[in-house]
Amino acid sequence: MDDQTLVQVRVWDGWVRLVHWATVLLLALSWWSGETGRMQLHTLSGYAVLTLVLFRIAWGFLGSDTARFGRFLRSPAAVLRHLGQFRRPGPDREIGHNAAGGWMVLVLLALLLAQPLTGLFSAEEPEFSYGAKGPLAGLVSPGTSNWLTGLHEVTFDLILLAAGLHVLAVLAYRFIRRHDLVRPMLTGVKWLPMGTAAPRLGSPAxxxxxxxGAALLVYGVTRLG
Known part of the structure; x- marks a missing residue:
């Protein structure tokens, strides 16, 4: 069998792709609504991000093979070996995240979890007339709320930095290694050598x-204040 013959393999389920692209749109919405003082919309966008991140964490343990943390998080030595071979030519044989990309996913999820969580406790901003105070701000001291407000702003900057590094890495794979990582995240399908075993996809139900469950949890938490 010629292992250079490429065939289409479904590697990403619709749920992973939903979280990926919806989070991109929601982050843009969160930034715009925050900058323009539309704090009710900003708050709802934050709730949606938190719901998606909580779902993605659960899906990382119970979902499709390529979504599971145990399948794509590899040792630091594996990451170094992968990066050391970056400039070597060759077809893309990765079914899911590569060794370096897996850890970037974990970093992004941690930041995306911290961002709305700190927003829940944020202090009231006098320049905004509606909904600027986080729903759980009353559960902590004013000093803690102010500190978490600052952390909320810093975390967003870190998200932008991590997202920028992610985009640069995708471009590097595209133009240096000729690996297209964007199309599979849009379609769910990747061209891989014939004989590659398709990953098991998780149950839609x-x-x-x-x-x-994630949505109900977020709704319940926001009512604690």
């Missing part, structure tokens, strides 16, 4: 249940 389980995904719906986890997403609904």
């Amino acid at each position: 389980l995904a719906v249940a986890l997403l609904a």
Whole structure:
């Protein structure tokens, strides 16, 4: 069998792709609504991000093979070996995240979790007339709320930095290694050598249940204040 013959393999389920692209749009919405003082919209956008991140964390343990942390998080030595071979030519044989990309996913998820969580406790901003105070701000001291407000702003800057590094890495793979990482995240399908075993995809019913559970959890938490 000629292992250089490429065939289409479904590697990303619709749930991973939903979280990926919806988060991109929601971050843009969060930034715009915050900059323009539309704090009710800003708050709702933050709730949506938190819901998606909680779902993605759960899906990372119970979902499709390529979504599971245990499948794509590799040792630091594996990351160094992968980066050391970056400039070597060759077809893309990765079914899911590569060794370096897996850790970038973890960093982004941690930042995306911290961002809305700190926003829940944020202090009231006098320049905004509506909804500038986080729903759980009353559960902590004013000093703690102010500190978390500052952390909320810093975390967003870190998200932008991490996202920028992610985009640069995708471009580097595209133009240096000739690996297209964007199309598979849009379509779910990747061209891989013939004989590559397709990953197991998670149950849609389980995904719906986890997403609904994440939404209910966020709703309940925001009512604690």
